[in-house]
Amino acid sequence: MKRNCKNQGILFSLGIAWLITSAVFLYTGCIMSGISIAREQGLLEDEEEDQGETPPTTNGETGDYSAADYFNTPPGYGIQYHITDTYDDLDATVWAVHQSLADSPSGRNYDFFTTLVADTENSGTFASSALAGYKEHTSSEGTFHWYNSGMRVRNQSNFFRMAMLPTNFSIPESWSYDREEDGLFLYSVKEEGDYEVGGTLYPDCIKIEIQNDTSENEYLKGRGYYIISPGVGIVELLFNRSDFTRVTFQIIDRRTFSEAYTVDGTVEDNAGTPVQGVKVQLAWRDFGLGSTTGSSGTFTAKAFGPNMQLYVGYDNNDDYDLDDNTPDANYPYEPVISNLTGNRTGDVITLP
Numbered sequence: 001m002k003r004n005c006k007n008q009g010i011l012f013s014l015g016i017a018w019l020i021t022s023a024v025f026l027y028t029g030c031i032m033s034g035i036s037i038a039r040e041q042g043l044l045e046d047e048e049e050d051q052g053e054t055p056p057t058t059n060g061e062t063g064d065y066s067a068a069d070y071f072n073t074p075p076g077y078g079i080q081y082h083i084t085d086t087y088d089d090l091d092a093t094v095w096a097v098h099q100s101l102a103d104s105p106s107g108r109n110y111d112f113f114t115t116l117v118a119d120t121e122n123s124g125t126f127a128s129s130a131l132a133g134y135k136e137h138t139s140s141e142g143t144f145h146w147y148n149s150g151m152r153v154r155n156q157s158n159f160f161r162m163a164m165l166p167t168n169f170s171i172p173e174s175w176s177y178d179r180e181e182d183g184l185f186l187y188s189v190k191e192e193g194d195y196e197v198g199g200t201l202y203p204d205c206i207k208i209e210i211q212n213d214t215s216e217n218e219y220l221k222g223r224g225y226y227i228i229s230p231g232v233g234i235v236e237l238l239f240n241r242s243d244f245t246r247v248t249f250q251i252i253d254r255r256t257f258s259e260a261y262t263v264d265g266t267v268e269d270n271a272g273t274p275v276q277g278v279k280v281q282l283a284w285r286d287f288g289l290g291s292t293t294g295s296s297g298t299f300t301a302k303a304f305g306p307n308m309q310l311y312v313g314y315d316n317n318d319d320y321d322l323d324d325n326t327p328d329a330n331y332p333y334e335p336v337i338s339n340l341t342g343n344r345t346g347d348v349i350t351l352p
Contacts, residue, residue: 059142060166063173067145067165068135070206070228073112075100076260076304079233080119080253082198083126085156087219087245090124093252096160097305099282100260103289105320110149110287111135116157117307117336128309128336129157130283136167141177143167151285151321156247158219159239162210163226165189171206183215195227197236197250202229210239218243257304261340265347266297267312274298275351277314279322284311284332286320299349301337308337312349 060067078097084090099113110132118126133147146164153161162185166175174188192205208226215221224239237249267275274297281290282303288311291300301310313322313332322332330352337347 059175060136060138060144060168061142063166063168063170065169065171067167067169069230070165070233071112071145071163072231072233073098073114074256075102076257078255078257078305079251081249082252083156083247083249085124085245085247087241087243087247088124088155090126090156091122092124092126093119094126095119095305095307097257097303099289099304100302101287101289103302104287108287113283113287114147115282115303115305115309116160117305117309119307126156127152127154128334129153129160130285130288130309130311131157131161132283132285132287139177142175144177149285149287151283156249159224159237159247160234160249162212162239163208163228163234163237165208165228181216182220183212183217186211192227195229195235197227198252200251202227202232202235202251205229205235213242260302260304261308262300262302262343263308263337263340263347264298264300264343264345265349267293267299267349267351268297269351278312278351279315279320280310280312280349281320281322282309282311284313284322288320288322303340306338306340308340310335310337310349312351 075098078095081094081096083092083094094116096114096116099115101110101113111134113132115130117128129150129152131147131150131153133149135145137144137146137148143166144164145167147161150161169189172188172190177185179185187208187210189206189208192207195202195205205227208228210225211223212221222239222241226234227236229235232254234249235251239247267278267280269275276293276295276297279290279292280299280301281288282301293299301308311322311332311334314326315322325331333351335349
C-alpha cells in the first residue's frame, strides 16, 4: 500500500505552526495580563499618557491658573486624612491644620504654617510634623507655591510636602525641581474633573503626577500623584515607592476651626520642680509659635485644631530654632495635647 508522504508532511508542518502560534498567543496574553495588573496597582503608566508632545513649562510666571486657588491655606482651615503606609504598617487619621503666623518672630514672612498631628492610630505610629511655605517661592527652577521649610518633617509628612504647583500655571504643564540628595523631582499637571473620595464628589480637580527615581533616600524614591480640588486642597495623595511599598492620604473630613485654643500650663522636671528658661512652641524651627517659661515654669501655647503638637527645648542663641540634642538626645521634647474642645489651663508637661 503506497503512503502519501507529501500530504503527511504538510499536515505535520501545519501542526507545528499551530503549536508555535498558540505558544505566542499564550505568552503575549501573560505579558498583557501582567501589564494590566501593574497599571491597576499604579506601578505603570498607560501608554497613551506617555505619548504626544511634552507639556509646556512656564516656570510659574505665566498661565491661566493660580496655585493659590487650589491650596486652601487660611489659618484655622483643616483637612482630616486617612493615612496608610505599607512600609511602616501605618493606619491612622491625621489633621493637617493651618496655623496663624500673626505671633511669629519678627522678620519671618512665611505665607502659611501647617501642623500635621495624629488624631487616631489604628496601627503604627504617625510622627507629627510642622511645615511652612510661600505662595511665591522663587528658585532657579521657577516660582512655586509650596512648603520650603519645616521641622520636624518626617515619614509620611515628606510626601505631603512634595506637593507643589507653579504660582501661575497652564494645563497641561510640566516642571522639575532638584532637591539634591532627595532627588530630581519631575512633575506634570493635567485636568482630572470631578473626583470621588469616600463617597464625596470633589469638582474641577487637577492631577499632579510626580516622578522621583533619583533619590539617594530609598524611602522617597518612586512615583505617584496628587488630586487637588480648588478651594479644598489635596483630596488624595498616592506614592508608590521603588521597593513596592505605598503611602496614601485620603480626605475624610474638612472644617474651619473658628478660634485657636489656648493652653496654659507648667513645665516641670521628673521631681515636680518647675523648669525655667525652656521654650514651648508649635514647631522646632524659627517659625514656631509659643513662649519661654519663667521662674514658675509656666507656658502658654495656642493652636487651631483638636490636637496640639508641642516642641519643648532650649534656644541658647535666641534664634527661635530649638537646639538639637540639648541637654541630651531627648530634646527637643515632643508632647501632644489632645482632644481640645476649648481653652485649657493647668496642663503639666513633665520633661524626660
